[in-house]
Amino acid sequence: MNEEQTGNERASGHGQTRAIVVGPYPTRGPAALSRDAQARLSEAVGLAQAIDLDIVGEIPIALSEVRPATYLGKGKVEEIAEAVKEKEAGLVSMDCQLSPVQQRNLEKAWDAKVIDRTGLILEIFGQRARTKEGSLQVELAHLAYQKSRLVRSWTHLERQRGGFGFLGGPGETQIETDRRLIEERMRRIEHDLDKVKRTRGLHRKTRRDVPYPVVALVGYTNAGKSTLFNRLTKAEVLAQDMLFATLDPTLRQIRLPHGARVLLSDTVGFISDLPTMLVTAFRATLEEVTLADVILHVRDVSHEDSEAQARDVEAILEELGLKGEAEGRIIEVWNKIDALDQERCEALKLAARGYEPGRRPAMVSALTGEGLDMLLARIENLLAESRMTLALELAPEDGQGLAWLHAHAEVLSRETREDGGSRLVVRVAPERAEEVRRRYGAAAPAERGG
Incomplete structure (x- = not known):
């Protein structure tokens, strides 16, 4: 297989790249999946669709052990090679973290481009970032990822489909040059980000001088945060049934029942196994959350994996240093109750009543507006405790x-x-x-x- 063959993406009639999504999930050991494998595979398909890939196959694999060379066993590698050929797929999305060697070996075996979970999320972020800071954060994370791919056995660094791809096809003799160029670019971005952060710090100081309390929305990607934001602020933020529809934080002013104004902040959606480099890169973006007076943890209670998603969000909040310290200012919002049947809705209402009053979840539908008056009253009461x-x-x-x-x-x-x-x-x-x-x-x- 040569580079040109790898780079030629087999496309559907609509010009989309035909892709197969593979979910290789370990069944035992520390890497064993703690959630429903089918729900995780569905999420992986959603991620691939978020960069407009044409999904022509979904392959779940119960993995007994991870192979150093190809991640998968020989039989599965051959089985997927057949599927790639049969479906004329130009890309295989592996819902796991691949080493550079594993990625290269799979590309050789399948004669197709291979992208892992980290690369895919970076692609989505690269397409969706709109502000200068968001674009810089994503580019920095992507460069860190590219740098990790520079190994002696690597024969191409071509443009990945979608958001990024800074270097085009260097040979082995280029590796040190590429590493130096990447490091120089990363230093320039870090310098630019420092300037952007200082500017944002001044804006935040101006807001403190007002001062309006900040209410931040957090939650798993596609939990309905942007729909809730739009309903409360009557704004038109991109709200689609799509993973990572919102990347750059958005601020709008709203009034509470007694007339107080607060700033509502919509933030990037969280996701399981969020690449470490992105948690670091978006730490500044998530400062709105760390400084918020009230945090609304929005959950999609109609999703079969809602509990596991909530644990993933809590893990990232903990990583931001918020879990213990912010416990008293977090309101859990059980969203999408309009998508539940009556029996499930009643069961959840009963479960919510089992919480102590101060920690009781707010049951809402951002789509219909149900429960939002009570949510606003909860926010007002929580703010009142410190006023x-x-x-x-x-x-x-x-x-x-x-x-x-x-x-x-x-x-x-x-x-x-x-x-x-x-x-x-x-x-x-x-x-x-x-x-x-x-x-x-x-x-x-x-x-x-x-």
Whole structure:
């Protein structure tokens, strides 16, 4: 097989690359799959479809041991070679992490391009990143991945289908040059990212000066975060039944029931076995989560693998240092209840009532809006726990002061005095309390909480 043959992608009539998805899942040992194999394979197919591949075959494999040279046993390698030939597939997506040698050996055996889970996720990220920071983060992760593929036995580094492919077909004598070029490019990107982060830090400081609390949406990819974001903000963020529809964090302002404004942040979806290089690369992007006042963990409770997906999200939150420290500010949102039959929905409602009130999941449908009023009230109550409630009196002519309070605090109640002035109870962030006291005289503290 020569490079030209490998690079020629066999395409369907619509110009899509024909692909076979292989799910080789170990059945024992530390690498054994902790979730349903069919659900994991379906997810792998969804990932491949996310970069517009034409899936012509799905092959689950129960793997007793991983082979150093080809990952799979000889019989399975030959079986897949037959399938590739029969289906005229130009690409095989392996839902596992392959070493460079394994990838190369499989490409030789199948006369087709082979991409592993890491490479596939990087491709998706490469296509979806829209902001400058997102694009730089993905390029940095992709270069780290490319650098790991530079081994003596490697004979080509051609363009992978979709988002990236920086170097085209170097021979063995090029390896050291390529490594140096990659390292130089990585250093430049890291320098550019530092500048972007500083700018974002200034923007965040401006927001703190307002200050509006931040509510961050997190969850497994395709859990419905963007649909929920759109429903709450009336925005038009890309929300599709597609893995990784959202990559770059999006911020919008919303009002809570008592009028307080908060910033809602939609973030990248999490996924099992997220490449380590991407967790590192997107740590800055996920800073919105680490700094959020409230975190909404959105779960697709209609998915058969919902519990395993939740564990994967919790593992990444733990990796971000959030699991213990943020426990009190996480609300679990059980989304897509509209997709459940009545019996399953009642069973979940019963299960939710088994949680202690402060940790009880919010059951919602982002699609229909069911349960969102109660969710907003939960967010407001959680924010209220760290806020101060103050009683104030305003002169009749202080319309400007009233407007300021509505813009910077929650106005919980307002009574009009006989002289036309106002008696108000407001709730403010602790850092605002002194300013409110100064601005409105001796504001006597009212009962705390909400």
